[in-house]
Amino acid sequence: MAAGRCLRFAAVAVLSLLAACQTDSRQQVLATTHSQAAQRAISTRAFDTDDRRAVFQGILAALQDLGFVVDRADPILGTVSATRFGNGLVRFTVTLRPGQGKQTIVRASGQLNQNELSDPAPFQRFFEALSQALFLQANAID
Template identity: 30%
Template sequence: MKRILLAALSALLLSACEQGIPKEALQLSQENLQMRQLQTRRFDSADEGKLLQSSAGVLQDLGFTIDQSDTTVGVIAASKNRDATETGQVVGAVLLSMLSGVPQAFDKDQKIKASLVTRPIGDGKSTAVRVTFQRYVWNSRGQVSKVEGLNDPQLYKEFFDKLSQSVFLTANEI
């Protein structure tokens, strides 16, 4: 009797733990699809190597340092360090420190990262290039205060405009 009761109780507990994956968990939102479209461009070239070379050149022209690159899988990772100090935030921190007597932190340094991937498109004559930009901010205490994706459409437009020019120059050996 104890074994039957124990087996029934175990089955009940195990069945309560099973939840399954909700249908919406694997669906991209409209916002995600719009961001992917903003971050991706199609180029009429099957030569991923030249696209990666042009992409690396554009990133370097924008002040990025290439951290990793693998042309066999079509990936570039780059970063650049910048000052994140904002006068208004520093003034606010100083005033709050004076009022509270407790030193307040303010944003100080940031690292902007770029991740770029290429992939052939099914027709064999085109390649898709997708780039994403992220920002990591450290405060005056050396703590990470922000981690965010950079989603400004103008940023992506400028990057892809420069990449298009670079691809044209590379293709025509100018």
């Protein structure tokens, strides 16, 4: 009888632990500081060119200027993933896509150690470096 109760207690404990793990992982995936639109306003810029190749190379140059090493570059989809060590581990992904007219939209996102990048400053630094690499102004999106 006592063994049965003990077993039941153990089962409940394991189940609640499992549920807690699932919630924790869910939060780890879905939790963000800003809304999707607000985060995009911080991390997206439009450049007045439709030269996709030049923008792609500009992204590679800007990342290199900032001390990143590229992990993966996919010119077909237009994504570059890069990592920087020192002063914390920074993982950065930059994507580009055609915008309206002759514009190319560049979007960055990243993590510093275990946290998402939600502060505008690192994105500004990246887009300044990209502007200089492209000789083009980075326009905010609205």
